[in-house]
Amino acid sequence: MLSLIIKNGTIVTSTSEYKADILVEGEKIVDIGKDLDPAGHEVVDATGKYVFPGGVDEHLHYNAFNSLGYETSHAALAGGTTTVGDFVMQPEGKSLKESIVEYKRDFVDGVATPD
Numbered sequence: 001m002l003s004l005i006i007k008n009g010t011i012v013t014s015t016s017e018y019k020a021d022i023l024v025e026g027e028k029i030v031d032i033g034k035d036l037d038p039a040g041h042e043v044v045d046a047t048g049k050y051v052f053p054g055g056v057d058e059h060l061h062y063n064a065f066n067s068l069g070y071e072t073s074h075a076a077l078a079g080g081t082t083t084v085g086d087f088v089m090q091p092e093g094k095s096l097k098e099s100i101v102e103y104k105r106d107f108v109d110g111v112a113t114p115d
Helices: 069-080 098-106
Strands: 002-011 017-025 027-031 042-045 056-062 080-088
Touching: 056 069, 069 098
Parallel strands: 002 042, 056 080
Antiparallel strands: 002 017, 017 027
């Protein structure tokens, strides 16, 4: 399991910013505080850097850009978007269920990187 401390970053929230460390275990932030003990953890030095939550894009069509899902997915991550609400484009003559199954197979499974 990942055990990581992000040290010395400037944490930015919707209402404030402050310097602190962040302890991540697995996929969860389990502690935020000053001078967290780095023993036994991988350390990322964020001195001089901002640490903020990933963005959320609640309306995205991975397949609308004539690209493979990973291209759109990686572009989202590069821009700070970590969560997407992906919408299926249903072609005329196809059922919604059939469109979803094909879409999931072609653009999501093993391809998408944000949640």
